[in-house]
Amino acid sequence: xxxxxxxRTALLPERDIHKIPVMECRALGIDFGGLTxxxxxxxxxxxxxxxxLIGPNGxxxxxxxxxxxxxxxxxxGAMFLNGKNTKHMTTIKANKAGIARTFQNIRLFKEMxxxxxxxxxxxxxxxxxxxxxxxxxxxxxxxxxxAKERAHELLSIxxxxxxxxxxxxxLPYGSQRRLExxxxxxxxxxxxxxxxxxxxxxxSETSDLMENIKEIRDIFKIAILLIEHDMNLxxxxxxxxxVINYGRVIAKGTPEDIQNDPVVIEAYLGKERENAEGxxx
Amino acid sequence: xxxxxxxxxxxYGINAFLLVAFILAGYLITQGGxxxxxxxxxxxxxxxxxxxxxxxxxxxxxLGQLPLGHAGFMAVGAYAGAIFWRSGLLAGxxxxxxxxxxxxxxxxxxxxxxxxxxxxxxxxxxxxxxxxFGEIIRVIIMNLPSITGGAQGLQQIPRHSSFxxxxxxVIVCCLVIHMLMKSRHGRAILSIRENEIATESxxxxxxxxxxxxxxxxxFFAGIAGALFAGNQGILEPNNFSFMMSIDILxxxxxxxxxxxxxxxxxxxxxxxxxMLMQELMQGINxxxxxxxxxxxxxxxxxxxxxxxxxxxxxxxHVLEKxxxxxxxxxxxxxxx
Numbered sequence: 001x002x003x004x005x006x007x008r009t010a011l012l013p014e015r016d017i018h019k020i021p022v023m024e025c026r027a028l029g030i031d032f033g034g035l036t037x038x039x040x041x042x043x044x045x046x047x048x049x050x051x052x053l054i055g056p057n058g059x060x061x062x063x064x065x066x067x068x069x070x071x072x073x074x075x076x077g078a079m080f081l082n083g084k085n086t087k088h089m090t091t092i093k094a095n096k097a098g099i100a101r102t103f104q105n106i107r108l109f110k111e112m113x114x115x116x117x118x119x120x121x122x123x124x125x126x127x128x129x130x131x132x133x134x135x136x137x138x139x140x141x142x143x144x145x146x147a148k149e150r151a152h153e154l155l156s157i158x159x160x161x162x163x164x165x166x167x168x169x170x171l172p173y174g175s176q177r178r179l180e181x182x183x184x185x186x187x188x189x190x191x192x193x194x195x196x197x198x199x200x201x202x203x204s205e206t207s208d209l210m211e212n213i214k215e216i217r218d219i220f221k222i223a224i225l226l227i228e229h230d231m232n233l234x235x236x237x238x239x240x241x242x243v244i245n246y247g248r249v250i251a252k253g254t255p256e257d258i259q260n261d262p263v264v265i266e267a268y269l270g271k272e273r274e275n276a277e278g279x280x281x
Numbered sequence: 282x283x284x285x286x287x288x289x290x291x292x293y294g295i296n297a298f299l300l301v302a303f304i305l306a307g308y309l310i311t312q313g314g315x316x317x318x319x320x321x322x323x324x325x326x327x328x329x330x331x332x333x334x335x336x337x338x339x340x341x342x343x344l345g346q347l348p349l350g351h352a353g354f355m356a357v358g359a360y361a362g363a364i365f366w367r368s369g370l371l372a373g374x375x376x377x378x379x380x381x382x383x384x385x386x387x388x389x390x391x392x393x394x395x396x397x398x399x400x401x402x403x404x405x406x407x408x409x410x411x412x413x414f415g416e417i418i419r420v421i422i423m424n425l426p427s428i429t430g431g432a433q434g435l436q437q438i439p440r441h442s443s444f445x446x447x448x449x450x451v452i453v454c455c456l457v458i459h460m461l462m463k464s465r466h467g468r469a470i471l472s473i474r475e476n477e478i479a480t481e482s483x484x485x486x487x488x489x490x491x492x493x494x495x496x497x498x499x500f501f502a503g504i505a506g507a508l509f510a511g512n513q514g515i516l517e518p519n520n521f522s523f524m525m526s527i528d529i530l531x532x533x534x535x536x537x538x539x540x541x542x543x544x545x546x547x548x549x550x551x552x553x554x555x556m557l558m559q560e561l562m563q564g565i566n567x568x569x570x571x572x573x574x575x576x577x578x579x580x581x582x583x584x585x586x587x588x589x590x591x592x593x594x595x596x597x598h599v600l601e602k603x604x605x606x607x608x609x610x611x612x613x614x615x616x617x
Contacts, residue, residue: 069482095484103482109475111591112468119465120472124484126465130493133464134457140464147465187484 020083022047022191022223023099028067028077029247037063038247041077045191045240050217050224052238054231054258056267060247061227062104065193068225069101070094082190096124100189102180104196104227110169114160114179117168118151121186125150154182157219158212173200178212185220192216194226198233206230210237235259243267287600296596300452304445311444321444323556325512328447329505330552332454334532334544336501339458341530342539342591343467344494345474347408350395350415351502351529356422356521357391358384358503360429363438363510377441377511381450381504388503389496391418396495400488415526423518434517435510442511450508454501455541461497470494474539531573535580537587542594547587 021044028041038060045051053061066072068079070091079086081097089097109117126143133140155161158178163171168179177197184192197213198206210233217224228234234241235255243251243258245267251258258264287295311321337351362384371379395414399407422429429435461467469490472480480487510516532551536543555569580588 071478091481092484092486095482101482103479107476107479109472109479111475112471116468116471120468120480120485121483123465123469128465130461130464130466133466134460136460143465183479183483 021045021080022049022082023068023225024080024083025068026078026080028064028074028079030063030067030072031075036247038067039076040248041067041244042249043242043252045223045225047190047223048217048221050213050226050237050239052234052241053225053227053244054229054234054241055244059244061244062195063247064244065101065195065227068094068193069099095187095189098188098190099193100184100187100191101193102177102184102195102197104199106173106176106180108168108176108180108183110167112168113164114155114166114168114171115148115151115164117179117183118154118186119147121183122147122151125186125188151186154186157185157216158182174205177201178209181212181216185216189222191223191225194224194228196227196229198228198230203232206233209233213237287604292596292600295600299596304448304452307444307448319556319560322512323553324444325442325447325508326556327549327552328444328451329442329508329512330529330532330548331451331545332501332505332508333529334536334548335451335454335458335541336498336505337529338533338536338539338541338544339461339470339494339498340491341533342537342544343462343470343474344491346400346403346491347405348399348411348495348498349408349523349526349530350411350413350418351498352521352523352525353395353411353415353418354388354392354499354502355506355509355525356415356418356518357499357506358388359506359510359516359521360422360435361387361503362507363435363516364428366439366441366511367435367437376439377446380441381446381507384503384507385500386503388506389500392496392499392502393492396492396499400491400495412523412526415521416523419518419521422521429518430516432518434515436515438510438514438516440511440514442508447508447512450504454504455545458497458501459541466490466493531577535577535587537589537591539591540587540589540593542592543587543589546589 023043023045025041025043029039030037041064043051053064055061063072067074070086070089070093081094081099084097086094086097109120112120126147128137128139128143131137152161152164155164158175158181160175160178160182163175168176171179177200181192181194181197194213198209201209213224213226214237216222226234226238235258238255241253241255241258242249243261243264250267251261251264253261307324310316311324316324333351333355337348340346340348362380365380365383366376370376395411399410399414402410423432425431426433462470469480469485469487472483472485473487473490477487506521509520513520528551532547533544535551536545536547551573554572558569558572584590
C-alpha cells in the first residue's frame with residue numbers, strides 16, 4: 001500500500017455506484033399467527049444515503065430489520081437489493097448480496113479476540129480451502145496476511161487497532177457496539193443496518209458515533225439504515241426518515257418534515273401537544 | 282519488556298524437531314524392551330484415547346455442541362479397519378495406512394449421514410439423537426454376524442497398532458485439528474459456538490461448518506477405532522457402548538472444553554490411571570467409576586471450565602518467554 005494517501009481510502013470497495021436504489025421494499029409485511037407485526041412497508045434507500053427508522057417501542061422496527069436480513073420470511077411483498085429480488089435468499093445469501101447488520105442486544109463472539117471477530121467478518125474475503133489451511137499453503141499465508149491488514153485498517157476507523165488481542169467480551173459497552181459495526185463492515189456490504197447503535201452511550205460518545213457514521217458512509221460509499229431512539233442522532237445525520245407505529249409507516253420525509261408532522265408527534269406523545277425533541281421512550 | 286520474536290519457519294522447525302525426537306525416543310523405549318507387555322499396551326491405549334478426546338473436542342469444545350455418539354463412529358472405524366486387515370489384501374505398512382484411511386473415511390461418511398439431520402437440533406436434543414445413533418450402530422453391528430462376527434465379535438485382528446503407528450496418528454490428528462482451528466474455517470466454527478445468528482449474518486454457512494466439524498471428528502474417531510482394534514486384537518460390539526462415549530466426553534470435559542492440551546492431558550490421566558491402579562492394587566478396577574465420578578465432581582467444583590480451561594499450550598510461546606527472559610538478563614548484565 002502506498003503511503004502518500006489516507007490508508008483508509010484503500011478500503012474503498014470496488015463497486016459500481018448505480019443510480020438504482022441500493023434497497024427497495026414493496027409492500028413488505030409479516031404475520032405471526034393472527035398478529036400483523038409489519039404491514040405495507042415501503043421504503044427506498046439510495047446509494048450512500050443515511051436513512052433512519054424511528055418509532056415507539058414495539059412498533060416493529062427490529063422486525064423490519066429481521067425481514068430485511070432474511071431472519072424472517074415475509075408473508076407479503078418483495079424486497080430488492082441492488083435491483084435483485086431477495087425472495088429466495090437466506091440470511092447468508094442476503095449478506096453475500098450486500099446487506100450487513102448489527103444487533104440491538106449486542107451479538108459479538110465474546111470469547112474470541114477483537115481481531116478474530118473482525119476476521120470472522122472477513123471470512124468470505126479469504127479464498128483458501130480446507131486443504132490449503134491444513135498444509136499451510138502459500139495461499140493461506142497470503143490471504144491471512146491481507147485479511148489481518150484489512151482488519152487493522154477497519155479497526156482504525158474507531159481507533160481500536162491497539163485492542164486487537166483483547167477479548168471482545170472484555171471491551172467496554174460502547175466499544176462493543178463499535179466492534180459490531182466494524183465486523184459488519186468487514187463483510188463488504190453495500191447497505192449497513194444499525195440497530196440502535198447509540199444505545200447505552202453517553203452524549204459525547206454519541207456525537208463521536210455520529211461523526212463515525214458519516215465518515216463510514218463517505219469512505220465506503222455505502223448506504224446506512226439505522227434504528228435509533230436518540231433523536232439528536234437521528235435528526236442530526238439522517239437524510240431521510242421513516243416513522244413506524246403499529247407495524248405501519250405513518251410518516252416519511254426529511255428530518256424537518258418529521259419534526260413538524262402532527263401524526264408523528266401524536267404517535268410519540270399522545271394527543272396533547274408537546275415538544276417532541278429530545279424525548280425518549 | 283522486549284518481545285523475543287521467532288520467525289515462523291524457525292518455530293515450525295523447532296516443533297517438528299521436538300515431535301520427531303519424541304517419536305524416536307518412544308520408539309526406542311518401547312522396542313528396546315524396557316517396558317513390559319502390559320505397559321506397552323497401556324501406552325498405545327493412551328494414544329488411542331488422545332485421538333478420541335482431541336477429535337471429540339472439535340464438536341464438543343470448539344463447535345459447542347454435545348454429541349454423545351462418539352463410540353459409534355469409533356465402532357464403524359474399528360470394524361472397517363479390522364475387516365480390511367483381516368482380509369489380508371495388502372501387506373506391510375501399506376496395509377496399515379490403507380486400513381486406517383478406510384476406517385477414517387467410512388466413519389466420516391457416517392458422520393455426515395448422522396450430522397445432517399442431527400445438527401438441525403441443538404443442545405440436549407442433539408445429545409439424545411447422537412446417543413441414539415451411536416446405539417443403533419452398535420446394534421446393527423451385533424446383528425450382522427456374517428460380516429462383523431455378531432455378538433461374538435471379530436478375532437485374530439492383526440496387531441498393527443505399534444507405538445510408531447499410533448503416535449504418528451496422534452500427531453497427525455492434533456496437527457490437522459490445530460491447523461484447521463487456526464484458519465478461517467476454525468474461526469467460523471468458534472463463532473458458531475459464540476453466536477450462531479451473528480455468524481450467519483456474517484455470511485457464513487453454519488450448517489456446512491457444523492457438518493464439516495462432525496465429519497472431521499468422525500474421521501479421526503474412526504482411525505482411533507481401527508487403532509483400538511489393532512491394539513486389542515479382538516473386537517466386541519459391547520466395547521462401543523454408550524459408556525465408551527461417556528468416557529471420552531468425560532476426558533474432554535475434565536481437560537477443559539475447547540483446549541486441545543486439556544484433552545491430551547485428560548486422556549493420559551484418565552486412561553493410564555485405572556491401569557496403574559490395577560497394578561498397584563488388584564480388584565480396585567471395580568471402583569473405577571466411583572473414582573471417575575469423584576474426580577469429575579471435584580474438578581467441576583474447583584475448576585468448572587476443566588483442568589486447562591480454554592488455554593492451549595504453545596511451544597513457541599514458551600520459547601519466546603524463555604528467550605525474552607534471557608534477553609532481559611543479558612541487558613541487565615550489560616548495564617551494570
